[in-house]
Amino acid sequence: MKPTGNSDWFSVQAELVKKTVSTMPAHFQVNYKDATKNNHETLTVCSSEVFYVPKRLVTDFIDLVDLVGDMDLHYKVAVPMFFLSMDSPQNFDPVLGSMVYKRKSASFNTSSSLYSAKAPAVHPWSISSEQDFIKLVQQMAEGDPLLMELV
Amino acid sequence: MLLTVSLYVYFRHLPKIFDRYSSAEGFLFVEDDTVLNYWNLLQADKSKIWTTDKVQHFHQYFQLLFVLLS
Numbered sequence: 001m002k003p004t005g006n007s008d009w010f011s012v013q014a015e016l017v018k019k020t021v022s023t024m025p026a027h028f029q030v031n032y033k034d035a036t037k038n039n040h041e042t043l044t045v046c047s048s049e050v051f052y053v054p055k056r057l058v059t060d061f062i063d064l065v066d067l068v069g070d071m072d073l074h075y076k077v078a079v080p081m082f083f084l085s086m087d088s089p090q091n092f093d094p095v096l097g098s099m100v101y102k103r104k105s106a107s108f109n110t111s112s113s114l115y116s117a118k119a120p121a122v123h124p125w126s127i128s129s130e131q132d133f134i135k136l137v138q139q140m141a142e143g144d145p146l147l148m149e150l151v
Numbered sequence: 152m153l154l155t156v157s158l159y160v161y162f163r164h165l166p167k168i169f170d171r172y173s174s175a176e177g178f179l180f181v182e183d184d185t186v187l188n189y190w191n192l193l194q195a196d197k198s199k200i201w202t203t204d205k206v207q208h209f210h211q212y213f214q215l216l217f218v219l220l221s
Contacts (some may be wrong), residue, residue: 046183046202046204049181049182049185050179050180050182050185050187050201051179051180051201051203052178052179052180052200052202053177053180053200054177054197054198055175055176055197058169058178061169062164062165065163065165068163069211078162080202082162083200087199087200091199091200092199092200092201093196093201095194095201096203097203097204099203101203106216110176115186118188118191119188121181121186122186122188125184125186127160127183131154135177136186143190144189
């Protein structure tokens, strides 16, 4: 991923999305255009640290990967484009909407204060020692008590 | 079946994973710097897409779209 603020990178990615969408079969185009009808000039970028693809959409996903081919489309642009083409956002399950999310920064360190067992997912997190790992597992045990047997 | 792999397996390689685990009910992808609290996902609908609305990059000339879960 290019550094934030690189307008050329966004322009190129937006152009590649436009090109890919124009080659999509009609049902994908309808979904994509419907989802973006109020935002024609925008580029959807999703960090995609965690996502789920149901079996019923696997074939669609493969077809869309084939359409992208060798184009230099970044996965943080490609994956949301796939999702918006495969189904309406209204049909997405909102389970990950409440995940704990913080941008990575130069000052980022493993922070136990960021973790919450009530969230579906927590990002970012890094483990640099066995002690970190044990601490995380202990915190996770609030959600899954069986984890305490590991530490 | 639930499969967890690193997202750094680039999306072009995902079809190979789909083929390898063709009996899976779905595929959950998680980056290796993300903790997954699996006990909070049990009620989620495994026939639907799950994604976040977390947009990581922003540029002043582009109004990014936060539509994924809107």
